[in-house]
Amino acid sequence: MEVTPSGIVLPDLIVPQRRLIKPRSLWYPTRDGLELSWSDLPKDVRKFYDKWLKAPTREAKDLVVQMAGSMANFSSKSMQDSVWGKTAFTAAVTIYAGLWAATLDDTLAGNTASECAYTSYARLALTNNTTIFAAGSGTTTYSKTWPSDAAKSWATSTGTGTNNTVTYLGVLDGNAGTSADHGYCWCSITSTTINSGDTPQLAQNAVTVTQD
Amino acid sequence: MADEGIYHGRLMADGQGNLLADESTLDAATGDATYGENHGKPVAYHEGSYIFLKKGEDSHNKRHSAGETLEVAGTTDASNPGEEHHEVPASDDPHVDDEGNVSLMFDPDSVAATVTGHTDAYSGGGEE
Numbered sequence: 001m002e003v004t005p006s007g008i009v010l011p012d013l014i015v016p017q018r019r020l021i022k023p024r025s026l027w028y029p030t031r032d033g034l035e036l037s038w039s040d041l042p043k044d045v046r047k048f049y050d051k052w053l054k055a056p057t058r059e060a061k062d063l064v065v066q067m068a069g070s071m072a073n074f075s076s077k078s079m080q081d082s083v084w085g086k087t088a089f090t091a092a093v094t095i096y097a098g099l100w101a102a103t104l105d106d107t108l109a110g111n112t113a114s115e116c117a118y119t120s121y122a123r124l125a126l127t128n129n130t131t132i133f134a135a136g137s138g139t140t141t142y143s144k145t146w147p148s149d150a151a152k153s154w155a156t157s158t159g160t161g162t163n164n165t166v167t168y169l170g171v172l173d174g175n176a177g178t179s180a181d182h183g184y185c186w187c188s189i190t191s192t193t194i195n196s197g198d199t200p201q202l203a204q205n206a207v208t209v210t211q212d
Numbered sequence: 213m214a215d216e217g218i219y220h221g222r223l224m225a226d227g228q229g230n231l232l233a234d235e236s237t238l239d240a241a242t243g244d245a246t247y248g249e250n251h252g253k254p255v256a257y258h259e260g261s262y263i264f265l266k267k268g269e270d271s272h273n274k275r276h277s278a279g280e281t282l283e284v285a286g287t288t289d290a291s292n293p294g295e296e297h298h299e300v301p302a303s304d305d306p307h308v309d310d311e312g313n314v315s316l317m318f319d320p321d322s323v324a325a326t327v328t329g330h331t332d333a334y335s336g337g338g339e340e
Contacts, residue, residue: 068286068287068298069286102307104316105314111320113318120276123224125225174236175236176325177325178321179318188287192284199279199281201282207286
């Protein structure tokens with residue numbers, strides 16, 4: 001989730017005027033700034049920044065753009081409406097993870113075309129509880145990592161079918177296969193071809209959803 | 213069920229490489245789900261159909277697993293082979309137009325419900 005800068009105003013404590021904060025570049029912490037606050041950072045955050053700072057020097061965007069997915073429109077709206085306006089949001093009893101052979105974006109829904117269809121493919125059903133979706137970590141940046149309890153496998157393939165080379169993972173609140181299934185989030189995955197007899201698997205804690 | 217012992221409908225994966233019948237219906241307004249009588253029952257692909265498994269019968273995974281367990285992992289960096297779509301969609305991606313803009317395609321609901329994740333999508337499908 002992002003907070004757009006145009007919605008933030010400086011407090012008018014001294015001069016009674018409002019100024020919009022306009023970003024000139026991406027915001028990320030400097031090495032000096034991190035050194036000052038290092039001891040106060042949680043261990044996992046220190047580990048993240050340590051890896052980031054030691055990364056080989058490439059173009060700046062390679063260091064900053066690390067997102068390969070996003071919350072979908074439905075879940076972003078639901079969270080906002082819940083916080084701002086107290087509109088109740090009831091999460092799905094079962095969350096379904098699907099595989100796609102084409103690009104996904106925030107408009108993901110159950111009827112998004114090019115979903116994997118190897119013979120015997122079905123979306124992976126994940127009971128929406130704190131066993132599979134355990135509490136996250138972090139304060140300024142909160143991360144949820146799942147599946148928390150164990151690796152989860154899709155059904156074993158019994159034939160090539162169609163769209164069996166998958167490149168995206170999509171997570172939804174239903175399995176009707178129609179627009180009634182709302183997108184929760186999506187991300188790119190390493191291109192994987194699923195042949196007959198293969199069993200695609202999501203490793204334990206393979207997915208991390210981060211929010212700042 | 214079209215025939216006794218044969219399942220017809222939506223499928224879901226149980227996390228262990230197996231198939232279950234999915235007869236859930238989600239109420240979008242309340243988030244509540246209702247379930248059909250066969251919901252959650254184990255099924256397996258068998259000679260072009262999906263059959264209900266009786267107690268003690270081999271699971272779908274045990275019947276058909278002969279290949280690899282393929283880890284579905286996140287992309288790392290676009291500069292690595294096979295990871296090009298980490299930042300920019302592939303040019304031959306059906307969800308990308310001629311100018312490189314991403315615009316997802318959606319099937320009509322009447323079609324989408326049975327083209328994948330449904331026994332109709334794989335009826336008669338051979339083991340290849």
